[in-house]
Amino acid sequence: MILIVDDIKANIIALKKILELHNLEVDTAESGEEALKKILKYNYSLIIMDVQMPGMDGFEVAEILAGNNRTKDIPVIFLSAVNKQKRFISKGYETGGVDYITKPVDSDLLILKVKTFLKIYQQQKELLDIKDLLSKEVEIRKEAQENLEVKIKERTKELVAKNEELELRNHELQQFSWVVSHDLKEPLRKIQIFINIIKDRYLVGDEKGIDYVNRTVKAADRMQNLISDLLEYSRLSAKVTPEKVNLNDLIEEVLIDFDYLTETKKAIININKLPTIQGIPTQLRQVFQNLIGNSLKFTNDEVTPMIDVSSEIIESRDFNSDVNEEGSYCRITVKDNGIGFDDQYLNKIFMIFQSLSDRKVYEGTGIGLAIAKKIIEKHNGLITAKSQVGAGASFIMILPLQFTE
Template sequence: MILIVDDKQENLISLQKFLEANHFKVDTASSGEEALKKVFKTTYALIILDVQMPGMDGFEVAELISGYSKAVDTPIIFLSAVNTEKRFITKGYETGGIDYLTKPFDPDILLLKVKTFYRLSEQAKAMHEMQEKLKQEIEHRKQLENKKDEFISIASHELKTPLTSVRGYLQLLERLPETKNNEKLTNYLAKTSAQLDKLRDLIDDLLDISKIESGKMKFNFQYISVEKLINNTIENISQMHPRHVFKRIGNQDTLIYGDEMRLEQVLINYLTNAIKYAPNSEEIHVVSEVLSDNKVKIGVRDFGIGIPKDKLDQLFNKFYRVEESSYKFQGLGMGLYICREIIERHKGVYGVESEVNNGSFFYFELPINK
């Protein structure tokens, strides 16, 4: 709807009939005060405003309208038969007008301008409504994400309790004399224990993702020896995978500032992935080198199936798994996402180099603390 504001009734009527004849809905006001009352109650697509009116003139009305948040974007066209000098035209634009026409005006020109500004106003309105709808959808999605994270956190904690109990009963069974003397039973218990370890790792990953999403993952930063970090990690994983050979490449007696437990978690993830995706290779390289930009690079190289180049950019995304290997190897695709978050919290960078059938090299780079 268009609002026409003019203190002269004949001007109001003629302009109203002209616009209505061209299929516009029109409202009128015969003073600045009346115009403001209507603007505060109704949203208009366009305001055609006379400049010289008794009491409150058009410039004052425009300034007040531009200060009202709901009408600040409403286009205003000034009409004036008296104030036709440049200084008045300039003031019209300064007070919020988008055009200034002097009387007598060409009806065709006025109609063209009205159509243009009306269309722009309707487009802006549609854009605003779309933005509001999108904002609501984003808020709706955030609520769902929060509920999902809350569910994952609660479910993970609840699963921890029975898992601990099962682990305890298994240990009791392993200590029984009849178990120690029964090779088949011992083998079954070992397999059950291995599956429990996988379930425990899965629950731990779910808990970590929940902490990441809620911003509650804690870090204990301190000075760390790179060699100590790597050697401790290799020692720990060697006990779990005794048939594999973990070869050290490089020897960097360098300090970094970070969370030793979390960085070891990253290396463990890289190493377990190397074991998983290189089933026909027992040798894995753990590499470290000092870079020219005062960083240390730590990585794990396997000689397994490799990864297609078009998949490399997505590997560190949450729940992403390479389609070609997803049916062969278990996992939910959370480990590398957690690694990414840990390295980013250390202000480091992460990455992967790989070729199909030529193995993979997963690495991260961290600043050296001199």
Template sequence: MILIVDDISANIIALKKILELHNLPVDTANSGEEALKKILKIEYSLIIMDVQMPGMDGFEVVETLSGSNRTRDIPVIFLSAINKQKKYISKGYETGGVDYITKPVDPDLFILKVKTFLKLSEQKTELKNIRDILSKEIEIRKQAQENLSNQMEELRSVLQSLPEIAFIISKEGPIEYVNDKWFQYSSDPASFPESHPDDHHLCTSWEDHFKEGKEFACEMRIRHLATNEFRHFKMKILPILHNDAITRWVGTFTDIQEQKLANEILEEKVAERTKELIVKNQELEFSNHELQQFSWVVSHDLKEPVRKIEMFIKLLKEKYLVEDEKATNYVDRALASAGRMSKLITDLLDYSRLSAKVPFEKTDLDEVVHEVLSDFDYLIEEKNAIIKIEKLPEISSIPSQLRQVFQNLVGNSLKFSKKDIPPEIEIQSEFIEEKEFGSKPSPTGKYCRITVKDNGIGFDENYLNKIFIIFQSLNDRQAYEGTGIGLAIAKKIIEKHNGLITAKSEIGIGSCFIIILPV
């Protein structure tokens, strides 16, 4: 916008008309004081200033403008009809005017000058803006450079304090900085330490990572200058990024010589122990085989005299002690003890057989359970037992061993039933997701959960772990026959099948045995 300053309204109207004909925006002021007030509020591109005015004349106004950084660069054209002498024209230029025009004014020449000075003013403003932008850019770059220098200095201080060999590589490739420990392995700060001949191929790997801008790490051996010894180091080189662009690389060599030696010693010891374990394992397998043979022989040899004892005691009872009630009682007790001994030998033989390797096969648990129930027909009928069986799955197992498990569980449910109350035995199964007793049911589960539940005498759950230990029994052996091996056999069989077994019970209510087996 152009400001016209003149104390004569007719002059303002004439100049304003000329400028508006050329679509130039115009503002006016009737005195120097009014002009200063407007200039403080509004940005003007050009001022057309009358020289002779009451109060402040044109020269005084321009001198005031030149004293302010904000207004000193506004171009001013002096316009005068009276002060045409050379001294006034010179004073106009000295006070800061860009031109001095005397009246009468040639409109065409006046417009050309106005447009010229407006153009110059615009260019000057643009140059000033550019200069300001450049100054800010220079300041920002200078600050960034200072920050970068400070960061590099901090980085070097950190690298210098490290116990490792440390170095910085520029983004183009040459080494920029190395710490003091570098010179223990290389006399040249621009060359990497000498690596072992077998590790030269790692340099090629680093070059590939350098081209791709990826982190690099490897183990290598480098030569110590003082001892001429190749030591094991772990080298790691990381890219430093700024605005997603790599500015440089930072690397370290970490001495792992002692660790390597320790690992080698450990590996040797592990190899030695492995050989020893193989030998011991072979000896153990041989001992197990001998023990198994021994158990078969001992069982057979123990059973034979027990059978003879039973036979001779029966003969004594039938031929010589029929009328002696007291002697018959002693003989019956002896026969019962001999029977328990025979059962104990049989159970011990079964327990020892579990360590033998037997191949797994597809097993229908329904068939296994029904075979077990058929063996207990006489006892089920005698006690009027009620048996409920849901559909059981097919799994991979050793059928004879699982038959033994169900035989023990069902046998216990029939044995430990309440007096004068028919036993009720319920066998159920479901597929589950995980090998856990509380796992959720799942039709596609890889495990099955089987429960054998009864309404018998039960037991105190505080002794839960005790019932699965060999020779442990929670009940009176005089009242309930047994050797205390059955549940120990069941537990060992289930564990051999990579399964789990536990129980829940309450005295006088009954027991529930829970088995988990992989399908």
């Protein structure tokens, strides 16, 4: 349940209607004192609180909540139509708020933030429940007899694995919600619309002004790509049913998407026969799109771009496994003769938001290889790379022929 705290009844009615339209359960309070009484009596997953109220203001309520073990983890979003200065916003975060929104409120953005923080709160609650359960299991193990030791250890191992999984997903969700909560998407759309209106209506013949506008549009496009890549990364945790995937057909589709870039750079792409495996087609397509796209992007101007995609059936899930036509895995290599990178940064290139290239020369969001790694691991596979600066790069993937999680 969400608690709305505001001393103006009209504000409460408007906010309540917005939230209830999205099937969110809502309670209300018209003062800080009333809010505290209700919070002590009921359990809330999120509090939306006005800053300026007679008597006890929003900051004072938040400080009291932060000092209580039962209420310290309830996320608080501050709303204010008056206190918009930086010092008030800073105070909001210092008193325990997770966000500070100034009025008038963008309803779409508010709903996005509310759902994000509700999800984070639920993940944290599940994490605490798992930790409590783990603690109880440890106590049981201490008191149990010897014939129960094996079962307890197995159960503890399962709980630890679940605990680690929840912590990882919670961390990823917090990263994603942090980006979304900084008001990227809606302001960006308006920037793109209005900057193009300015260009078409008011800058005709002004070459310098048009140049500045074009730079702004280009920056907005880069930000749009970043948002799209973040959304793609966040979706990879969803459960999808695997199916048979002919990798030859899949790569043909990818190459069609790159027709223009391939012709422009006069690139030569060689595809050896690839196997049919069991997997998630859209995700595997994303892997090859990212790898081949990088090979076409990071080319060496002095030589004709060459990209080779090859595969072989191997015995085991190991980069150095022997070739065996009866094996259960395939080893796929995407090799190019581009700018390459220093091998010492191998682990860094697969981390989200990491890029080893000059983004002024080579545009990108630094998420593509992180997406590829996450997809390969979701297919119970492995991915690595070999490279030297100026001598191209080879990305090697190990994938099972049959999908296993």
